Amino acid sequence: MLSSDAIRARFERVQAEVGPGVTVVAATKYVPLADLAFLVEAGIGVVGENRAQDLEEKHAEYGDAFRWHFIGHLQSNKVRVVNRICELVHSLDSDSAARRLEVPALVQVNLAGEASKSGVEPAEIASYLGYDVRGLSTMPPAAATPADSRAYFARLRGLAAEHGLSDLSMGTTQDYAVAAQEGATYVRVGSVLFRD
Helix, strand or coil: CCCCHHHHHHHHHHHHHCCCCCCEEEEEECCCCCHHHHHHHHCCCEEECCCCHHHHHHHHHHHHHCCEEECCCCCHHHHHHHHHHEEEEEEEHHHHHHHCCCCCCEEEEEEEECCCCCCCCCCHHHHHHCEEEEEEEEECCCCCHHHHHHHHHHHHHHHHHHCCEEECCCCCCCHHHHHHHHCCCEEEEEEHHCCC
């Protein structure tokens, strides 16, 4: 794990690249519980967790030191934990989870139809609009260059506009700058902040 000063410098660089209108979510899936202290010292404000069990453990230790987002696949039986801790879910993709959710969410859209990824088909977005849905999210297929993801980000932006939604969670360490150019309001980055 890098020092808190190094993490702060990297975070500030990412924030400068994406601009002030984009929330940089530090993806903490691979950050051990004890190492979250470095993020507190670095001034990281928003963290995104992938698993409800890790979310509970980390929140029990660090509480209001962060604003907590849920960015992993949301199973309906884990919604209770997310409701208690998180201010936003980036990965809503089932009606059963939507019915139980009490916090705002972004619908995850599987634009490439990849069997290995969660998410709804674009045609299914409308069925979620009766819930507290603020926008859309996506994870494009693995790409050789960041520019290869641009078409997926542009398509998600178009779908959000079509449905009157304003928030877009798209872009990771590989392609966050391109995602911001295409209208991301949230980018989720991990290794660019934490790994040498």
